[in-house]
Amino acid sequence: MGVGLLLSNTYHLYLRPGHELIAQMGGLHRFMSWPGAILTDSGGFQIFSLADLRKVTDEGVRFRSHIDGSEHMLTPEKAVEVQRALGSDIAMVLDECIEYPASRERALGAAERTVNWARRCREAIDAGAPSASTPSQVFFAIVQGGGYADLRRENAARLVELDFPGYAVGGLAVGEPHEITCEMADAAASCLPAEKPRYMMGVGKPSQIADYVRCGIDMMDCVLPTRNARNGCLYTRHGELHIKNAPYMNDPRPIDESCGCMVCRRYSRAYLCHLFRSHEILASILNTHHNLFFFLDLMRAIREAIAFGNLSRFSSEFQARLEAGPS
Amino acid sequence: MGVGLLLSNTYHLYLRPGHELIAQMGGLHRFMSWPGAILTDSGGFQIFSLADLRKVTDEGVRFRSHIDGSEHMLTPEKAVEVQRALGSDIAMVLDECIEYPASRERALGAAERTVNWARRCREAIDAGAPSASTPSQVFFAIVQGGGYADLRRENAARLVELDFPGYAVGGLAVGEPHEITCEMADAAASCLPAEKPRYMMGVGKPSQIADYVRCGIDMMDCVLPTRNARNGCLYTRHGELHIKNAPYMNDPRPIDESCGCMVCRRYSRAYLCHLFRSHEILASILNTHHNLFFFLDLMRAIREAIAFGNLSRFSSEFQARLEAGPS
Numbered sequence: 001m002g003v004g005l006l007l008s009n010t011y012h013l014y015l016r017p018g019h020e021l022i023a024q025m026g027g028l029h030r031f032m033s034w035p036g037a038i039l040t041d042s043g044g045f046q047i048f049s050l051a052d053l054r055k056v057t058d059e060g061v062r063f064r065s066h067i068d069g070s071e072h073m074l075t076p077e078k079a080v081e082v083q084r085a086l087g088s089d090i091a092m093v094l095d096e097c098i099e100y101p102a103s104r105e106r107a108l109g110a111a112e113r114t115v116n117w118a119r120r121c122r123e124a125i126d127a128g129a130p131s132a133s134t135p136s137q138v139f140f141a142i143v144q145g146g147g148y149a150d151l152r153r154e155n156a157a158r159l160v161e162l163d164f165p166g167y168a169v170g171g172l173a174v175g176e177p178h179e180i181t182c183e184m185a186d187a188a189a190s191c192l193p194a195e196k197p198r199y200m201m202g203v204g205k206p207s208q209i210a211d212y213v214r215c216g217i218d219m220m221d222c223v224l225p226t227r228n229a230r231n232g233c234l235y236t237r238h239g240e241l242h243i244k245n246a247p248y249m250n251d252p253r254p255i256d257e258s259c260g261c262m263v264c265r266r267y268s269r270a271y272l273c274h275l276f277r278s279h280e281i282l283a284s285i286l287n288t289h290h291n292l293f294f295f296l297d298l299m300r301a302i303r304e305a306i307a308f309g310n311l312s313r314f315s316s317e318f319q320a321r322l323e324a325g326p327s
Numbered sequence: 328m329g330v331g332l333l334l335s336n337t338y339h340l341y342l343r344p345g346h347e348l349i350a351q352m353g354g355l356h357r358f359m360s361w362p363g364a365i366l367t368d369s370g371g372f373q374i375f376s377l378a379d380l381r382k383v384t385d386e387g388v389r390f391r392s393h394i395d396g397s398e399h400m401l402t403p404e405k406a407v408e409v410q411r412a413l414g415s416d417i418a419m420v421l422d423e424c425i426e427y428p429a430s431r432e433r434a435l436g437a438a439e440r441t442v443n444w445a446r447r448c449r450e451a452i453d454a455g456a457p458s459a460s461t462p463s464q465v466f467f468a469i470v471q472g473g474g475y476a477d478l479r480r481e482n483a484a485r486l487v488e489l490d491f492p493g494y495a496v497g498g499l500a501v502g503e504p505h506e507i508t509c510e511m512a513d514a515a516a517s518c519l520p521a522e523k524p525r526y527m528m529g530v531g532k533p534s535q536i537a538d539y540v541r542c543g544i545d546m547m548d549c550v551l552p553t554r555n556a557r558n559g560c561l562y563t564r565h566g567e568l569h570i571k572n573a574p575y576m577n578d579p580r581p582i583d584e585s586c587g588c589m590v591c592r593r594y595s596r597a598y599l600c601h602l603f604r605s606h607e608i609l610a611s612i613l614n615t616h617h618n619l620f621f622f623l624d625l626m627r628a629i630r631e632a633i634a635f636g637n638l639s640r641f642s643s644e645f646q647a648r649l650e651a652g653p654s
Contacts, residue, residue, distance in 0.1 A: 012605075016601065016604065016605060017576065017597070017600075017601040017604075021576070021577055021597065024577060025577075025579060025595060025597055025598070031595070031597070031598055032594075032598060033593040033594055033598075249344065249348070250348055250351060250352075252352060266360040267359075267360055268352060268358070270344070270348065270352055270358070271352070271358050271359060271360075273344075274343070274344040274358075277343065277344075278339075278343060281608055281611055281612070284608055285608070285612070
């Protein structure tokens with residue numbers, strides 16, 4: 001399908017099967033027999049969204065496993081250690097991600113801590129041995145600052161001083177309006193070096209991706225294509241299609257008549273509706289294939305539009321089709 | 328993987344999405360985009376094992392759907408109609424499958440009814456139009472007779488008089504000892520024409536398959552490779568392996584070192600153990616791939632042993648390895 005880079009969750013792998021086991025098995029690439037590149041998050045975001053009894057101090061984050069209730073401590077140094085054991089190609093420093101809305105004071109505190117943690121990660125990276133399975137592994141820093149553009153700019157500038165090979169923008173798309181997300185992405189990205197990757201974490205919807213690209217974002221990751229696929233929500237150029245719905249029960253058309261994916265070339269909406277309603281594993285497989293193809297295809301189209309200098313026109317045409325609704 | 332023929336369950340497809348819908352979509356091959364051949368059962372066996380409030384009369388079987396409780400009637404004529412709509416390549420007549428043990432009187436009654444139903448199916452086949460999507464569809468009759476060899480022989484002889492293009496042996500592996508299964512398979516198969524396919528329904532374990540072949544059985548179907556795969560039970564030349572077990576958590580070896588399947592060439596027991604314990608969909612996918620390959624490979628080895636005239640030696644060597652247990 002042309003996937004070059006996938007994301008693995010450090011939090012999940014740390015708890016099960018454990019980073020030491022994966023290191024012992026030769027690292028994550030070999031463990032899951034994946035020939036492409038791998039990005040790991042720091043584990044912090046999942047702790048904030050999944051773990052129990054989490055407590056953030058300057059030292060790190062203490063939390064309980066959502067699987068067995070065991071207690072753990074994730075520090076900046078530990079985040080480096082775990083991701084080195086996993087052997088991802090791109091790893092992330094530990095940051096503090098906050099809710100929206102949050103007071104300026106809280107946003108400032110988390111941004112300060114994020115810079116301090118980035119510095120401690122930098123020191124741990126420089127002091128320790130590189131990943132045994134992936135010596136070329138690099139770490140990206142993460143810009144925080146809540147919904148405050150000036151905090152975002154200041155945070156970015158301070159992280160750039162630490163000279164990382166790439167930078168992420170975190171703590172966005174956590175409930176704020178899309179305009180704020182774009183304003184923050186723009187503020188952060190404008191203070192990050194254009195010649196290094198700028199990665200926006202945890203986004204986005206098809207209708208929003210081009211907006212982030214226009215802010216200067218080069219990379220994104222998102223659970224939407226795969227999670228929604230498993231829930232029967234399929235993406236098309238004409239908006240979302242909920243394959244469970246009754247009108248699709250006898251619809252002989254593919255999900256999206258203009259899609260070139262294997263699922264659209266072989267299967268009808270009627271078949272996919274049947275698989276979903278029958279709780280067949282194949283429903284998840286085929287829906288996921290289609291949605292991933294859709295997102296990859298969108299990114300290809302965006303790269304092409306940039307190359308031809310017409311991203312703005314592409315974006316408004318794409319948007320108009322989405323809003324026109326399913327055929 | 329070299330699968331030439333797969334089985335689809337008429338009972339399930341009749342209830343959901345319905346045979347008329349599948350006919351409307353161009354038949355089962357087109358509906359699920361399967362280029363190989365398809366065998367459908369009559370629906371009878373699933374009614375006996377899954378449906379509620381089933382009542383067998385000479386007319387047919389009345390039952391309630393296990394999905395929504397709706398009431399249905401499956402007659403020999405209806406079984407023909409439904410399977411013609413599905414458009415399978417090989418379809419089965421309706422038979423009456425009984426439990427084990429059963430009295431001679433009950434076994435005789437079910438065997439009599441099975442012949443009468445086969446005759447009614449024959450008449451419905453000859454009277455009606457062939458399947459629109461698969462005009463070459465053929466129907467097989469099914470030998471019943473419980474655990475009584477003489478009833479099996481008589482039942483087979485009477486069905487042969489009706490001249491079907493193939494014959495199945497049903498109502499076996501329902502709880503009786505393996506020796507009885509073989510005795511019944513042998514009794515039935517010995518009265519069926521050797522130049523026509525002889526199909527034993529719902530078997531079998533790897534350790535038993537060669538025994539059935541030596542009784543003259545050419546075809547079998549079984550849920551074991553796929554259902555067990557989803558439950559983490561993997562087949563190897565050295566017996567079954569339960570991938571969830573703790574010793575596999577850090578085992579770098581493949582499921583079966585002598586297996587040439589894609590899963591054994593790429594993945595460790597440790598990875599498969601992790602996927603299973605994490606309830607990943609990929610666990611079911613990879614386990615199913617391996618188990619299907621194992622069964623297909625066993626059948627290839629049996630065909631080769633027959634061609635070389637050493638099925639008996641192959642069978643005892645294969646059996647000895649299975650009993651020696653996992654490495």
